[in-house]
Amino acid sequence: MSKxxxxxxxxxxLNQVAGAPKHGEIVTWVAAGPHPLxxxxxxxxxxxxxxxxxxxxxxxxxxxRAAKLLSEDRLxxxxxxxxxKLTFQFTRKFFEKEELAFKKETFVLLNxxxxxxxxxxxxxxxxxxxxxxxxxxxxxxxxxTRIVQKLFENHADLIPVRDQGGAYxxxxxxxxxxxRISAFLRNLxxxxxxxxxxxxxxxxxxxxxxxxxxxxxxxxxxxxEKVASFGLDTRSDAILNTATAISSAKVKIEAYAxxxxxxxxxxxERIEKANTNLTQKVELISKSRAKTKAQYNGQARPKDxxxxxxxxxxxxxxxxxxxxxxxxxxxxxxxxxxxxxVKSHLKLMAKKHKNIVQTSKNTYSxxx
Numbered sequence: 001m002s003k004x005x006x007x008x009x010x011x012x013x014l015n016q017v018a019g020a021p022k023h024g025e026i027v028t029w030v031a032a033g034p035h036p037l038x039x040x041x042x043x044x045x046x047x048x049x050x051x052x053x054x055x056x057x058x059x060x061x062x063x064x065r066a067a068k069l070l071s072e073d074r075l076x077x078x079x080x081x082x083x084x085k086l087t088f089q090f091t092r093k094f095f096e097k098e099e100l101a102f103k104k105e106t107f108v109l110l111n112x113x114x115x116x117x118x119x120x121x122x123x124x125x126x127x128x129x130x131x132x133x134x135x136x137x138x139x140x141x142x143x144x145t146r147i148v149q150k151l152f153e154n155h156a157d158l159i160p161v162r163d164q165g166g167a168y169x170x171x172x173x174x175x176x177x178x179x180r181i182s183a184f185l186r187n188l189x190x191x192x193x194x195x196x197x198x199x200x201x202x203x204x205x206x207x208x209x210x211x212x213x214x215x216x217x218x219x220x221x222x223x224x225e226k227v228a229s230f231g232l233d234t235r236s237d238a239i240l241n242t243a244t245a246i247s248s249a250k251v252k253i254e255a256y257a258x259x260x261x262x263x264x265x266x267x268x269e270r271i272e273k274a275n276t277n278l279t280q281k282v283e284l285i286s287k288s289r290a291k292t293k294a295q296y297n298g299q300a301r302p303k304d305x306x307x308x309x310x311x312x313x314x315x316x317x318x319x320x321x322x323x324x325x326x327x328x329x330x331x332x333x334x335x336x337x338x339x340x341x342v343k344s345h346l347k348l349m350a351k352k353h354k355n356i357v358q359t360s361k362n363t364y365s366x367x368x
Contacts, residue, residue, distance in 0.1 A: 021199040023208045023259075024171040025178065026161060031144035032189035040139045040147070043187035047180045049151060057136050059115035060086065065135040070128060079107065086110045090124060144188060148181060157252065159215045169197070169211055171256070212259040219249055220270050227278045229338045230285070231313045239282060246275050306353055313337045317345050321356065325363040 035043075041051035063086075067076040073093060080087040090105040106121040108128055115136055119125035139147075152158040156174035161167045170178050182192045197204050226242050249271050257264045288311070301309045308314040313335065320326070320334040331346075332339040346364050349356045355367040 022172050023197045023199050023204065024169055025175065026167060026195040026197060027170055027178065027192060028167050029145075029148065029181075029185055029192040030190050031141040031148070031185065033141040033144050034138035035144075035188055036137050037139060040144070040188065043184050044147075046187050047184035049180065049184065053150065054139070054147060058112075059110060059132070059136065060112050062115065062135040063088075063110055063132055066128065066131040069131050069135075074105065075102070084112050086112060144185075144190065148185070151181065151184075159211060161211055169208065171212075173255070209259045212256050213263055216249070216253060216256065216260070216263075216267055219252075220267060220274070223249060223274050224270065224277075227274050227281060229341070230278075230281045231337060234285065234313075239278070239285075243275075243278060246271060246278065306349060306356070313341065314345055317342050318349070321364060321366040323365060323367070325359040325365040327363050329362075331364070 037054060037056065040054055044051040044054065067088075070076060070090075075089075075091040075093060077089050077091070078086060079089040086109070088108045088110065090108060092103050092105045094101055094103070106119055106124055108117055108119045108124065110117055110132075115132065117125055117129045117132060119128065149158065152170075156177045157171060159169040159171075161169050178194070182194075185192050197208060199205065223242065223246055226238075230239065230242075250268070253264060253267050253271065260267070301311055303309055304315050304318050306318050308318055316335040317331060317337055320331045326334075328339050328343050328346075331337075332342045335342065337345075346356065346358070350358050350364070357365050357367060359365055
């Protein structure tokens with residue numbers, strides 16, 4: 001089928017649904033880039049969005065991007081962190097006598113505040129600084145897409161219609177907002193494809209109902225799992241964000257009630273239960289922290305032999321370690337910490353401490 005034929009069929013469909021009531025629209029978009037931060041902010045402002053949602057890029061984060069561009073023929077490793085300065089070792093890799101060889105090139109120092117690099121090798125310094133400056137100021141297509149997703153998260157809703165992402169359903173009540181998103185993307189040379197979904201057709205009604213119900217169900221399940229994973233080491237901002245997300249979920253269930261009449265009460269009950277569990281968790285965490293604070297007379301809690309504060313989830317995992325190997329699941333059960341957090345914690349600790357040993361893919365032990 002030719003491109004012109006596809007466009008003709010699309011236009012014919014749009015003409016058919018133009019005057020009909022709509023559930024909303026299916027949207028996909030193509031972002032264009034890279035663009036300097038100044039242009040991205042101007043595009044946001046022209047589309048009546050707050051341009052300050054795009055912050056200046058942190059030099060450390062920008063250097064991680066630059067390192068990927070500079071690593072074609074070398075390794076770049078963090079060597080030392082000292083206050084506002086990070087020292088990276090550049091190591092050249094090459095073939096010698098039919099094997100891969102490595103040779104240190106130089107050290108590069110990054111000022112985390114100013115983004116300036118210093119290096120004894122003038123050629124490498126110039127190349128690295130030029131690359132870093134570009135990464136500091138350029139917003140690529142992935143960055144533009146994240147801005148669009150963040151705008152939807154803050155002001156509207158973007159409901160996935162396929163597991164792989166890339167195509168979304170936008171309810172009709174957010175169509176004016178979608179027009180502003182379209183303007184933002186066009187201002188940066190991108191484009192957005194929009195397919196209205198007419199209400200009153202059996203297939204259209206069924207598809208929207210199934211898509212929205214699945215979305216809310218997964219959203220509720222995610223909140224339930226987050227609340228269940230909270231413990232003594234959970235940050236206050238994580239708890240606050242989850243409380244905000246629960247309130248937002250309630251509003252969405254009410255707003256989309258017409259699409260899942262038979263599931264509305266069930267979903268609201270699950271959200272209320274998650275909210276109740278969160279309240280109970282907060283009370284338990286607060287009491288435990290107050291008890292710990294009183295136990296140490298308001299002083300900072302001491303650290304265990306691995307440098308983790310007593311009473312935190314990290315210390316609980318360390319305490320569960322033994323001289324004989326234990327699986328991630330066993331350590332999770334003993335410490336009361338979710339398996340994925342146990343796994344990420346021990347992976348990091350094994351790099352820092354030689355006496356924490358990974359004995360196999362899923363087991364760890366300690367040597368002292």
